[in-house]
Each structure stands twice: as C-alpha cells, then as structure tokens.
Amino acid sequence: AQSVTQPDIHITVSEGASLELRCNYSYGATPYLFWYVQSPGQGLQLLLKYFSGDTLVQGIKGFEAEFKRSQSSFNLRKPSVHWSDAAEYFCAVGPMNNFNKFYFGSGTKLNVKP
Amino acid sequence: DAGVTQSPTHLIKTRGQQVTLRCSPKSGHDTVSWYQQALGQGPQFIFQYYEEEERQRGNFPDRFSGHQFPNYSSELNVNALLLGDSALYLCASSLFTGQRETDTQYFGPGTRLTVL
Numbered sequence: 096a097q098s099v100t101q102p103d104i105h106i107t108v109s110e111g112a113s114l115e116l117r118c119n120y121s122y123g124a125t126p127y128l129f130w131y132v133q134s135p136g137q138g139l140q141l142l143l144k145y146f147s148g149d150t151l152v153q154g155i156k157g158f159e160a161e162f163k164r165s166q167s168s169f170n171l172r173k174p175s176v177h178w179s180d181a182a183e184y185f186c187a188v189g190p191m192n193n194f195n196k197f198y199f200g201s202g203t204k205l206n207v208k209p
Numbered sequence: 210d211a212g213v214t215q216s217p218t219h220l221i222k223t224r225g226q227q228v229t230l231r232c233s234p235k236s237g238h239d240t241v242s243w244y245q246q247a248l249g250q251g252p253q254f255i256f257q258y259y260e261e262e263e264r265q266r267g268n269f270p271d272r273f274s275g276h277q278f279p280n281y282s283s284e285l286n287v288n289a290l291l292l293g294d295s296a297l298y299l300c301a302s303s304l305f306t307g308q309r310e311t312d313t314q315y316f317g318p319g320t321r322l323t324v325l
Contacts, residue, residue: 138213138299138316139252185251196265199251
C-alpha cells in the first residue's frame with residue numbers, strides 16, 4: 096500500500112539557519128514525488144516535484160529536494176530559512192497510473208525563530 | 210487569471226444535515242479533485258471528476274458524492290453529516306494532458322466545515 100511518512104511533526108529553526116524536512120515513502124512502483132507548502136488560510140502551493148532524471152530537484156522560494164531511491168526518501172532542504180517560510184509542509188506521492196490521486200504525509204509544521 | 214476558488218469559506222452544520230461545497234477550477238483546467246484534510250493530518254483523496262464523470266474515488270463512503278458541470282466547476286455533497294466529517298475540504302484542478310510532467314494540481318484555499 097502506498098504511504099508517506101513525515102517523521103517530524105514540528106520543527107523550529109532560527110532565521111538564517113539551514114533546514115531539512117524528512118519524507119519517506121512506500122510505493123510499489125516508480126514514485127512521483129511532491130512537496131507542498133500550506134500557510135494558514137491558504138491552499139496548498141506546489142514547491143517542487145520529481146518525476147525522473149536528476150535526483151536533485153530545484154523548486155520555488157529557494158527550496159530543493161533530493162530523491163534517494165535506496166532510502167525511499169525525498170527530503171526537502173533550504174540553505175537559509177526566512178521568517179516567511181513558517182508554514183506547514185506536506186510531502187506527497189502520486190501514482191503513475193493516476194495523475195492526480197495523491198497520497199499525502201501528515202505534514203511538518205515549521206516555526207522560524209527571529 | 211483567477212486561481213482555484215472555493216465557496217463558502219466556512220460552514221457550520223449539525224449532525225444529520227446535508228452540505229454542498231463548490232469549486233471553480235483555474236482557468237483552462239478541466240479536471241477537479243476533492244480532498245478532505247482533518248485537523249493535524251494531510252489531505253486525503255475523496256474523488257476526481259473529468260468530463261463530468263467521476264474518474265477515481267478514494268476510500269470514502271457513498272455519503273460523499275460530487276458533480277462536475279459543463280463549465281468544469283464542481284460540487285461536493287455530503288449527506289447525513291457526522292461529527293467526523295469536520296475538516297478542511299480542498300479542491301484541486303488540473304488540465305489533463307496525458308503527460309505526467311505537466312499534469313500539475315493547483316489547490317484552492319479550502320472550505321472549513323464544522324459539524325456540531
């Protein structure tokens with residue numbers, strides 16, 4: 096069965112510090128992987144996606160993610176966090192045969208200390 | 210260019226009632242998916258509509274039904290509301306191109322449903 100695990104429920108980092116949010120997935124075929132961000136009162140905004148090719152994916156707002164097949168992971172990173180990055184982040188897996196039936200993790204809430 | 214819009218923003222209902230939520234997709238999109246996001250959880254796929262037909266369905270009871278109109282807008286209906294139906298309901302739209310790389314979903318801000 097498909098599943099996505101985000102082991103960190105809450106993370107607090109200082110502004111300017113680096114960030115890594117973890118995502119592990121379980122899927123029986125080649126996964127299509129996504130990271131979304133959700134601010135209060137907002138819908139989900141796509142940060143980046145991975146389909147194939149280069150395992151290091153660049154996204155918007157300075158985020159990047161690395162796909163590691165051997166570890167079934169797709170961790171999100173940012174070298175220097177800004178206060179405006181405080182939000183909830185969701186990792187998602189999309190199956191090959193259904194483009195929009197996503198399986199989401201339970202999210203990681205990011206707090207940024209000044 | 211308007212993105213995905215949903216109405217209403219908030220809704221309060223009592224157990225046993227019925228509710229209808231509405232979604233207008235992003236301009237040019239023809240596929241609408243609905244998700245339920247319970248508090249502290251990630252969104253869960255309810256169903257997806259394309260060409261006015263339900264194309265895929267998640268693990269939700271028949272109390273959850275939907276419709277897509279010729280202008281691609283969509284409704285989500287929930288009958289016999291339960292306390293557990295309280296959640297944020299998200300609508301997402303996309304354009305079906307048959308190409309995985311370009312079928313990107315855009316999400317609306319959601320409708321917050323509270324069942325008392």
